[in-house]
Amino acid sequence: MKAEIITIGDEILLGQIVDSNSAWIAQALLPLQIQIEQITSISDRQEHILEALQTAAQRADLIICTGGLGPTKDDVTKHTAAAYFQTSLVRNEEVLEHVRGIFAKFNRTMPDINMGQADVLANGEVLFNDWGTAPGMWVAHEGKIYVFLPGVPFEMKNLMSHRVIPKLKAYPSLAKIAIRYILTVGIGESHLAEQIADIENAFPAHLHLAYLPKIGMVRLRVSASGTDLAHLEEEVEQHTQQLIERIGPAVVAREDLSFEEVIIRAFSEDQVTLATAESCTGGNIARLITEIAGASQMFQGAVVAYANSAKMQVLGVAEETLVNHGAVSEETVIQMAQGAQQVLGATYAIATSGIAGPGGGSPEKPVGTVWVAIAGKNETITKRFQFHQDRLINIERTSTQALLMLWNLFQKEKGF
Incomplete structure (x- = not known):
């Protein structure tokens, strides 16, 4: 079975939100051997939705649309779908009671406009939405399956997981x-x-x-x-x-893992721990680690020591080190890493200090200058990097290089 995803919403085209729904849907369909032929993002305009539905039906057996099911005038997906299928919208009393119940739960009066959320396609099957007010819809039409889902990510994911995927299992894919x-x-x-x-x-x-x-x-x-x-x-x-x-x-x-997941698994298996002492990365390395489930097994904590006073008072960096060598120096990151090791009781510690930009550089230490230190079981390693002018890229590159250095020292101390 071949599938196409259509995401509907001006906010996606304007860059106000990132289309994470399509990536999630594609990953959810892969175990069913359903391959995505195309992902299309379009505006909340009837002519664009009609054209997208018509062209998708020429390529795919399954068309999944997200977005445009809300109660306001700019949400035109249902009315456009009714025109596409040459059918009408009918009011579903069960959905209407559900919507009323949500407003009553929060002691709020339901505006009349929200009654329209109970209007569903006459030729479709309602995918009841226990997680929000906009129901999904499933339509079998001329040998194709059309699924309409709300664009709110947690509502879409729950509807896909509990309503759509169980139904799709009845349609085995030959490819x-x-x-x-x-x-x-x-x-x-x-x-x-x-x-x-x-x-x-x-x-x-x-x-x-x-x-x-x-x-x-x-x-x-x-x-x-x-x-x-x-x-x-x-x-x-x-x-x-x-x-x-x-x-x-x-x-x-050799799995579909992120590098952070690899590190977390390896550290957890070896029962070693990690801490971070971050200046120029501002806690980004800690964020990368703690976004992964299971990080609590190996991550002790983080110190974002942006100011020199924090480096001294929290991490124990010597004042003379900062005076003689500066915050962006090998000597400083060594003391930051070793301080984090001691303060947070970690086996390994990462320290970063640099000039992320776009300002703050000097001829001796231009923007993009970064020092990274990794304190391990037996030694502390350091490296100086010279990145460029872009602040966010400098933070990303520093974070990645720090994790690479951590991994290399970890492997070395294991004897690999």
Whole structure:
């Protein structure tokens, strides 16, 4: 089964919100062997919605639309869908009572405009929304399945998980796809491509290798499509193993994991802990770690020591160190990392201090100058980086490089 996702809303096209719904839906459909043909974002205009529905039906068997189901005049999805299917909207009393109940729960009077949220497509099946006021709708039309969902992410996810996916399981897909992932760190995309070029060139036509680069790392995706899933799984596994053997130590995971997840798993398994002492990164490294479930098993805490006074009073950085060498120096980050180790009782600690920009630089220490220190079990390592003028990119690059340094020291102290 092939699918297409249509996201509806001017706020997406204006960049006011990021379309995270499509990525989540695509990941949710993959275990059902439903492949996304296209993702389209359009405005809340009837002609755009009609055109998107018509063209999607030419490419896909399943069309999922999110957004535009609210009660206000700019939400035109339901009325447009009724015109597309040449049907009408009917009021669903069960949905209406549900909407009234939500307002009553919070002791609020329901405006008349909200009654329209109980209007659903006459030719469709209501996907009851226990998590909000706008119901979803499922329509089977001319051999295609259309699903209309609210754009609010938590409502959409719950409707997909509890209403849509159970129904889709009754529509097995003949086309199958097998996928494996390889996460590499510390090797650039072009160098990696050169290293495995002969293997990639020998791939059969139905196998595909995708490079998904980020700062400091490259994720490889090996996929194969066909009808015999067992054979595809065996074939993809064989080629994935061949790539892993060629790439060697740069491989840190062969699952669809982030680098932070790899670190958390490895530290948790080895029962070692981590703390951060961040200046120029402002807590970003701690955020990257604590966004992952399971971080509490290995993360002790973070100190965002932006001011020199915080570096001295909280982390124990010596005043003479700051006077003689400055906040952005090897000597300072060493004392920050070791101070975090001691104060937070961690096995490993990361420290960052730099000039993120766009101002604050000097000829000796221009914008983008960053020092990173990693305190480990047996030693403290440091490195100076010279990034560029962009503040956010400097923070991102520093965070990534700090995690790479942490991983390398961790591996060294394990004897790898």
